[in-house]
Amino acid sequence: MTTSQTHTMRRPESSEPALVLSESGTGRPVLILHGGGGPATVAGLAAHLARGAHTIVPTHPGWNGTRRPGWLTGVDDLALAYLHLMHDRGLSDVLVVGSSLGGWIGAEMAVRDHARIITGLVLIDAVGVAAEGEPSTDFFALDARGVAEHAYHDPDRFHVDPADVPAGQLALRQGDMAALRAIAGDPYMYDPKLLRRLGRVQVPVLALWGESDRIVTPAYGAAYAAAFGDGRFEVVPGAGHMPQIEQPEATLALIDAFLAG
Template sequence: MTSTRTVTLCPDPPLTLHEAGDGRPVLVLHGGGGPASVAGLVAHLAGHGHVVAPVHPGWSGTPRPAWLTGVDDLALAYLHHLHDRDLRDVLVVGSSLGGWIAAEMAVRDTAHRITGLVLIDAVGVRIENEPIRDFFTLDARGIADYAWHDSERYYVDPAAVPAEQLAARQGDMGALRVLAGSPYMHDPKLLRRLARVDVPALLLWGESDRIVTPAYGRAYTAAFPNARFDLVAGAGHLPHVEQPEATFALVDAHLSAGGGGA
């Protein structure tokens, strides 16, 4: 069974949630590309538990309160949501920006509601000599070249995109710039704080990602005390889109081995 609803959790922002499946709570957090970029991941994980997939405020036309200006605000809002619904033994899965939010949630989870993490080509930390590509400086061709393994397949000519879709993308990018534009796509303190996050973590990386490279991903993984790094061949920044079968197989193996928590 699937459903979509909006809940208001004062003083937190209203959240639009897509929910599917039954069992263990699985929070799926999308990246800058919006909820459509994790739709396949949501469908797959619904076979493992009860998936809760929020639309980040400001994406897809949803309201973003003026005070919500940082990833830390989102991380706290989602933690409050877990608390208010009394969700426990939660697996948090995040792609790109969503992985950053997941990591920020984990360092703040003093109630120990999160028992597992899966971060997919996550941003959020500063790694010496491995800068995060400035997404805002790239045109459509640059995005295809840096974000995808098969850039020709995924390149979209802006001239062929309907005006309403372009406007929606611009709205999403505006929200992304507010939340993650300065300092660009990272929290300077997060890397050091990850040493206190001892839940099992799987970090998956597309081998051809040039937004955040596999070397960045390995350094990110090393900051966790209980983490594993896996590389997905033939994929870029969104391996769950380019190579879904291989990505899902790695997630399933991690969960079957007990790497996802309790």
């Protein structure tokens, strides 16, 4: 059973928007953080993990037509907001699963988790670090065809011409990209201090990477995983930046094995 609810983001000195959450299942809490494409990109992950866990899937403020408060200008703001959410709920033994931008948020949460609420981390083609010799592709400089070619193993299957997208849906996508640019555009898609801080994170970390990702390459992912105190790196064949969409069975099998291990 899936439920949707709201939780007020903590920022006493400003007008606070309600944080939109979708929840399902019972058991270990699993916080699932979407990337720039919105919560639909992690819906399959959430449905699978909800079979044996309590999944919590926020919609980042500014996505899907939600309001982004003026003070939310960086990924660190989101990381702290989600840590506050878990603390306010009295959660423990939390697994954080993040795709792309969501993986960056999860990594920033882990380095700030002094209460040790988080006990596991899964990064799926995460952005957020400066890996020497492996710069991330400037997503905002790509047209729709370029996005498909960089983000997918099979771009012809996933390319969508903006002219074919209904006006309302296109407006939502444009709003998503505006929110992404506002919180992650300067410096572009990374925290210059994050990579060196990851060694302090000692919880088990699984970094999953699509072999054909040209947004952030597998070499970038390997450097990301190696920076953690207990990081493991796995490549998903036949997938690009979102292996949970192109190769869901292989991706979920690797996550299940990680959790079982």
